[in-house]
Amino acid sequence: MRSQQFLIFLLILKVNLKDVLLGFGNLKPGLKYSVLIFAVALPVMAYGSTLSDFSQYYPIWKPASDSTWNFILYESAIAIRMLATEFFYRGFLMWTLMEKMDERYANLIHSFVYMLMHIGKPPLEVPYSFIGGYVFAWVDLRSKSILPSFLIHFLGSLVFDLMIINQVFICL
Template sequence: MKDKDIVPIILVPLSFVPLIAMSFRDWILSLLLFYLLIPGIVFKILKIPLKDLGFKMPKSFRSTLVLLLFSIILSFIGTLFPEMKNYYPRFTYSTPLDFLFYELLFGLIMFAHEAFFRGFLLFPLARKNKILGIILQDIPYTIIHVGKPTMEIPYAFVAGVIFAMIDLKEESIGPSFIVHWLGSAFFDVLCAIT
C-alpha cells in the first residue's frame, strides 16, 4: 500500500467535525474547511488530479434523472411523516427570496458533502476495492445523519450506497450532488407549502 492509498482513511475523522455543536454560520464554514479545503489541499500536494476524484461531468445524466424522479416520489411520501415535516426546512425564512438564498446555500453544503464522501473518500478507495470503498465512505456518511429524524438514518445509509454506485458508474460526483441538492430542495418546498 502506497502512502497515497491511506489518505482517504486518514481523512475519515474530518467527517465528524461538523457534528460539534456550533452556530449555523460556523457549521457551514467548518464544512467548507474540513470537507473541501483541507482534503483538496492534501490531494493537490499529492498531485492527484481532481478529475480522478470525480470532479468532472458525468458520462451521462440518465442515472441522475432516474434518481431525481425517485427522490420526487420519496419526497411526497416523506411529507406524510410529521417528524420530517417538523424538521424541514432546516432554516427560517420570511420571504421567497430568503427561501431561495438558503436553498442555494444548502446547494453549497450538499456539494461539500458529496465532494468529501463521494469524491475524496470513495473514488480513491474504490480504485483498490470497490465494495470496501462504498462501505468506508457510507459509514461516516450515515453517522452524520444521527440527530436528524430517525427514519433518515437508514435512508442515508441506502442513499449513500446508491450515490456511490451511480457516481462510480458515471465517474463523477455530479449525479449524487444534483440529486442530493435538488431532492433536498424539492422536499423543503413540499414541507413549506403543505
C-alpha cells in the same frame, strides 16, 4: 475542516481532481440514473414531508419559509454544502477506499460513514442515507463524476423543502 481548506490540502498532495470524480466524466448514464432515482425517491419524499419529525427539522434555517428571497438564499447555501458533501464522500472517501479494496466494499464502508453523519436528523433519514449514499456512489463511479449525485441530492433537498413549506409557495 472547511471545504476550501480540504481542497487546498488535496492540491498540496497533488491529487488529480479527476481521480476523485471532480470533473464532467460521462454524464449521460449518470443523468439517466439520476432521473430514475428521483422518480423512485419522489413518493418517499412526499410521504416524509407529511411526518412531523421531518416538518419540524426542515428547512434547517427556518426563515427560509418567510420569503422567496430567503428560500433562494438558503438553497444557494445548501447547494454549496451539498457539493462539498458529494466531493468528500463520493469523491475523496470512495477514491481513497477503492485504492485499498474492491469497489463494493469501499461503497459499503463509505455509505456507513455517510449514514453516521445523519445521526441526529429525523430517524428515518438515517437508513435512507445509507441506501442513498450507496446508490449515489454507484452512479458516480459509472459516470466518473460526482455531478449526478450532486444534482439529485440538491434537487431532492430543494423539492423536499418545497413540499414541507408548500403553503408559502402556492401563490408563486
